[in-house]
Amino acid sequence: APFHSPFEGTIKPDHDSKRKLSPLTHLHKGFLTIFQEESGLGAWNRRWCSVQDNKIYYWLYPEDEVNMNKEPHGEIDLRHCKSEKVTVASRLDCARPNTFVLVILQPAQPGDRNSIISESNGKTTQTKFLLSADSREERKSWMEVLNKCLQSVHSWSH
Numbered sequence: 001a002p003f004h005s006p007f008e009g010t011i012k013p014d015h016d017s018k019r020k021l022s023p024l025t026h027l028h029k030g031f032l033t034i035f036q037e038e039s040g041l042g043a044w045n046r047r048w049c050s051v052q053d054n055k056i057y058y059w060l061y062p063e064d065e066v067n068m069n070k071e072p073h074g075e076i077d078l079r080h081c082k083s084e085k086v087t088v089a090s091r092l093d094c095a096r097p098n099t100f101v102l103v104i105l106q107p108a109q110p111g112d113r114n115s116i117i118s119e120s121n122g123k124t125t126q127t128k129f130l131l132s133a134d135s136r137e138e139r140k141s142w143m144e145v146l147n148k149c150l151q152s153v154h155s156w157s158h
Contacts, residue, residue: 033131037115044132047059050065051149055078058074081105083150097132100130101128108120
């Protein structure tokens, strides 16, 4: 635990990778439009997103999250976020309003390659996620929640 933490003792994490996501543990949920690569081109896809367990999980529809038999369409692991804060996308990166950026740096996986959103050097892969909220207020809300998650991740990893 961090030096300033009031906790003492040992924590034994549960490593059950098949654990179902609990709808009660989410920090935030709603629609985001995610810039993704599709067949070598960029496309914006609207997804239902939920922040849980220091990850952003996303599905095609809200009811897919409720249906516990449906796996998420994808996830963004905030524990691998390169920056300490989520930032608003610059106009050079994206002209779409209410867009913010997450840069994820993780160990390279077989099949990783350079693309319009990812760069891989064989050891690590860096992916730049552009996520767009429906309004300025929603963007602020998403960024606040994600920055709290990143603050927690960084304080526990140091």
